[in-house]
Amino acid sequence: MNRIFGSANDLTVALRVNGADGMPPASLELDCSVPWSRRKLAARQHIFHQGDEQSHVYVVKSGFVRLYSLLNNGRCQVIGFKSPGEFVAFEYGSRHRFSAQAVVATEMRSIPTAVFFAAASCDPQFLLRLYNVACEDLSRAHELVLTIAKRDAEGSIAAFMLEIDARAAARGKGDFVSLPMLRGDIANYLGLTNETVSRIFTHFKKRRLIEVRGRYGIRLLDRRTLRSIAEHVPSDRKAMDLESSYVARPMAALC
Amino acid sequence: MNRIFGSANDLTVALRVNGADGMPPASLELDCSVPWSRRKLAARQHIFHQGDEQSHVYVVKSGFVRLYSLLNNGRCQVIGFKSPGEFVAFEYGSRHRFSAQAVVATEMRSIPTAVFFAAASCDPQFLLRLYNVACEDLSRAHELVLTIAKRDAEGSIAAFMLEIDARAAARGKGDFVSLPMLRGDIANYLGLTNETVSRIFTHFKKRRLIEVRGRYGIRLLDRRTLRSIAEHVPSDRKAMDLESSYVARPMAALC
DNA sequence: CGTTATCTTGAGACCAGTCAATGATTGTGG
DNA sequence: CCACAATCATTGACTGGTCTCAAGATAACG
The missing domain is CATH 2.60.120.10 (Jelly Rolls)
Structure with a gap:
């Protein structure tokens, strides 16, 4: 900041x-x-x-x-x-x-x-x-x-909401977060289409994860679930390939 | 550099x-x-x-x-x-x-x-x-x-090849570019799977856009076509939404 | 209050992922 | 130096998530 x-x-x-x-x-x-x-x-x-x-x-x-x-x-x-x-x-x-x-x-x-x-x-x-x-x-x-690369559409949007929420919280605003951008902007930012964004918004609304007010206001009702959606990995293939090689033990300091 | x-x-x-x-x-x-x-x-x-x-x-x-x-x-x-x-x-x-x-x-x-x-x-x-x-x-x-967000798989890989090629050319190497990383690394980098990368490599080979030598060497045969593939946009929806608003005329310098 | 832009919702298509089997390379030990 | 094992690459058939296209609902704004 x-x-x-x-x-x-x-x-x-x-x-x-x-x-x-x-x-x-x-x-x-x-x-x-x-x-x-x-x-x-x-x-x-x-x-x-x-x-x-x-x-x-x-x-x-x-x-x-x-x-x-x-x-x-x-x-x-x-x-x-x-x-x-x-x-x-x-x-x-x-x-x-x-x-x-x-x-x-x-x-x-x-x-x-x-x-x-x-x-x-x-x-x-x-x-x-x-x-x-x-x-x-x-x-x-x-x-x-x-x-963009490692999450599905729901995960992307959940992650996006959490980030926006965190940034707003850091500025000390109220519960409702303002999303002055259009759905199309969010979609573009996340590499999706506005239709997909819209669908997932309503899906989250039905699951009572968020509350939407007007066009530009949302409130996160269940950050815990949103976080698990953001961290969930749709497919282990695309997401990971964390073959042994990627997590090898640290080597002695290069010196 | x-x-x-x-x-x-x-x-x-x-x-x-x-x-x-x-x-x-x-x-x-x-x-x-x-x-x-x-x-x-x-x-x-x-x-x-x-x-x-x-x-x-x-x-x-x-x-x-x-x-x-x-x-x-x-x-x-x-x-x-x-x-x-x-x-x-x-x-x-x-x-x-x-x-x-x-x-x-x-x-x-x-x-x-x-x-x-x-x-x-x-x-x-x-x-x-x-x-x-x-x-x-x-x-x-x-x-x-x-x-990752605005290209399809072919476009991503074409762009990747051109970038690698340009970086190698800048270092003044020969025609063949070395790709010491695995297919899986390329796939991960581009948000794809190694199967998809592999398929597209062979597709490009058949179209005579590239030549593959061994596992790690490739040579670009038709940069022009590769470039057009990299710049081609699969779908105007996802790619653009370049509504008028995005290209409005420059404003007077903020001053 | 009506017009317009945006958002939502639905049905169908397609690209890329998934699973699984085969083929090619690389590396190792006899 | 060769044979074997292990890793990686390729290919095919199938599935599924997201885009596409198109219509209808809602919200913003004069």
Whole structure:
């Protein structure tokens, strides 16, 4: 988890990055002489497109954002969602590797990339943290791979709900979790179709695992069962092949 | 692409990181006062396990390595392969987030993580590069998501072959590409079964798209067709839903 | 309150997985 | 160096889960 706050006078930026698992939480301050800019976006407006020059570093103030990646032929894959407090663009490189789009009306903050990195360059500790944050994102991407490749549709959706729920809980919201994205977004994200997502939502509803309110609100009623569905493996063949070789004993430290 | 070389006297380390797409290639030197250690591993030996304390930074000298991630319940997902010259562990964090295992007899080099990062900390430019490398890996992970979620089995394997081929070409090897991993590894990596992989290999063979030599060697005969298979989308529903909203025009720079 | 977009639900088809048997490679011991 | 064993790859018949296509219900929004 990482958050950016504009300070009161808007001339100093405090960037806080909490520690990863097993690491003591750390808080770092990055000073730079440019204020954060604000901007409101309507639903469906893009913050940036894949391939665009990367000009700014962004953070979600309010609303909801989806990230997606395009193939050569125009198909797209949703690769993530961003809630308030989270970074939207945090890539180091000249061009954006994916697109970011507001799902609902959204408020963003930003500072120029050059300013951000110029300030960061003066602070090695901050840079190490930055690297750490990227590694976290990498872990998340690997998680997504696991979800798509090794679970059936029900497992994927159960895992998705639990993750969304956990992220919302971390931000201290109420029981109902908001899913501002469309069913089609969830489907795309998980490599399914919206029909399948819909069917499984109703199936979970009938089993009293979740409660659905309106189009965008759900509440988890039975996290235990959901977890077992997410961890259940449909087929031992596809899922595992955990032949002996994969779990061999640790070797002496390479040294 | 990034490579590490132990210098002649083994007391200095030169780390070279080539530029990413669109960036001028850069070469950075990182000096530290500890020699790289070497170690030979037999096939199937682990370099480290997921959850282990991260003690060293590694690079493949010769051989072949696979990376995989474990779910709670013991299933695993192959998340990458590493050839000579590539880093195996390059995470910043106290514990490894995945396991690394030699596929065939492999020679590794390593230095303690603490030494590596202590030296790196003195060099902000190097740290920025480090961050950049992590972003590259993140892009690769997103690519893998795309491959698994948005392609059918043939498309996945065609894409896989093209990637392996490109990586081998970058290292300047001959026509035949070595696939030291088992069919099951490829299948696991792509979210398929080894039977399906096998079927598609023979299918491609019959169509004269590839030539197979022994168990581990393949040569691409018709990259053009393979590319079209990789880019072909089996079903417009699953693949796209590229509703108008996804391709809206760029907005003015957020500023 | 009506229009539109989204969601739900159903019936049928197809791709990839499952199970099982055969064939090819690799490695080992006599 | 060869024969045998073990592992891995291939192939076939069958099953099943998810996609596809199409219709109807619900929710969002002006």
